[in-house]
Amino acid sequence: MTNKKSEKKFEITEEQVKKLMEVLSKFDVNIKVTNTKTAFDGIIDALNTIADQREKEFHPEGHPESKEEDLRKLQDDNDSQWQRLRKGNFILNSPDMPVRNLKTVFLTDKELEAANPNVADKDSLILKHAQEHILTYYGVDVPDQDVQACHRIPGNGSILLKFSNRRNNSAYSKLVKAVKTGGKAGLAKKNAKSPAERNAVEVPNFFICFHLTKRRGLLVKHLKQLRKAKTINNFSTDQNGAIAIQIVREGDWIAVSRKCNGDDDDQKTLYPAEIDELVKNKSKNNQQ
Numbered sequence: 628m629t630n631k632k633s634e635k636k637f638e639i640t641e642e643q644v645k646k647l648m649e650v651l652s653k654f655d656v657n658i659k660v661t662n663t664k665t666a667f668d669g670i671i672d673a674l675n676t677i678a679d680q681r682e683k684e685f686h687p688e689g690h691p692e693s694k695e696e697d698l699r700k701l702q703d704d705n706d707s708q709w710q711r712l713r714k715g716n717f718i719l720n721s722p723d724m725p726v727r728n729l730k731t732v733f734l735t736d737k738e739l740e741a742a743n744p745n746v747a748d749k750d751s752l753i754l755k756h757a758q759e760h761i762l763t764y765y766g767v768d769v770p771d772q773d774v775q776a777c778h779r780i781p782g783n784g785s786i787l788l789k790f791s792n793r794r795n796n797s798a799y800s801k802l803v804k805a806v807k808t809g810g811k812a813g814l815a816k817k818n819a820k821s822p823a824e825r826n827a828v829e830v831p832n833f834f835i836c837f838h839l840t841k842r843r844g845l846l847v848k849h850l851k852q853l854r855k856a857k858t859i860n861n862f863s864t865d866q867n868g869a870i871a872i873q874i875v876r877e878g879d880w881i882a883v884s885r886k887c888n889g890d891d892d893d894q895k896t897l898y899p900a901e902i903d904e905l906v907k908n909k910s911k912n913n914q915q
Contacts, residue, residue, distance in 0.1 A: 703885055707887055711887035713837075715789055717835050718837075719757055721784040731832065732832055736749060754774060757788055765806070836864070846896075860873045874909050883896070
């Protein structure tokens with residue numbers, strides 16, 4: 628004779644049902660209860676309704692629904708937020724490059740202190756040093772009061788300059804324009820009337836770029852390689868961290884990153900492999 632295991636009955640009290648109904652009512656879901664069975668059925672239906680509502684809120688119509696696309700959107704959102712924090716920042720560069728026989732124009736901290744023995748504030752020495760080079764090579768006079776921070780950063784000859792005053796006609800707005808033209812040397816090359824005159828322009832070992840996130844910096848590095856290989860004609864960056872490419876000369880400019888001001892939330896910030904695919908497809912279309 629075999630012993631049958633007694634089945635445990637799951638019971639719910641009227642008081643427990645009432646508490647569940649109160650919780651569900653907070654989600655705008657009301658159930659009608661006449662007995663225990665209808666209580667269970669109603670609760671299951673209510674939970675399914677709540678789950679459907681939350682799913683629609685998380686995946687509104689017209690937006691990505693796959694986990695991969697959701698993750699990608701979060702990556703782009705995160706990068707955009709970090710880029711926004713870099714608004715108003717410039718990176719001053721003058722690396723030592725023995726292979727090209729180039730030496731940095733920046734003095735070391737010890738050299739600056741030795742040249743200015745009466746100045747105790749090292750940061751003020753670095754700011755003055757940066758101001759001199761910006762005026763010399765980019766033609767912009769940067770007042771002390773317009774600067775929030777100026778200090779060296781890790782890297783081969785790099786200084787970060789952060790502006791507090793970004794109003795129109797400020798030193799910041801003038802430097803933005805100067806950076807986009809490549810400084811005095813870039814403007815001279817642009818205005819050259821002949822190839823010989825263009826080649827005669829002396830390019831200093833000093834250049835300024837907009838402060839980009841690591842992800843966008845790697846993207847720019849990839850675009851430099853594509854431009855050097857003549858796979859693309861040119862690319863551009865701006866003070867909002869926006870990056871665009873021009874595949875063929877006189878062709879349209881194509882945005883390949885999201886701006887940090889929130890004007891183009893549907894725009895993706897592309898990865899190098901996506902850039903390669905974009906250029907490949909565009910080139911095919913141009914040949915047809």
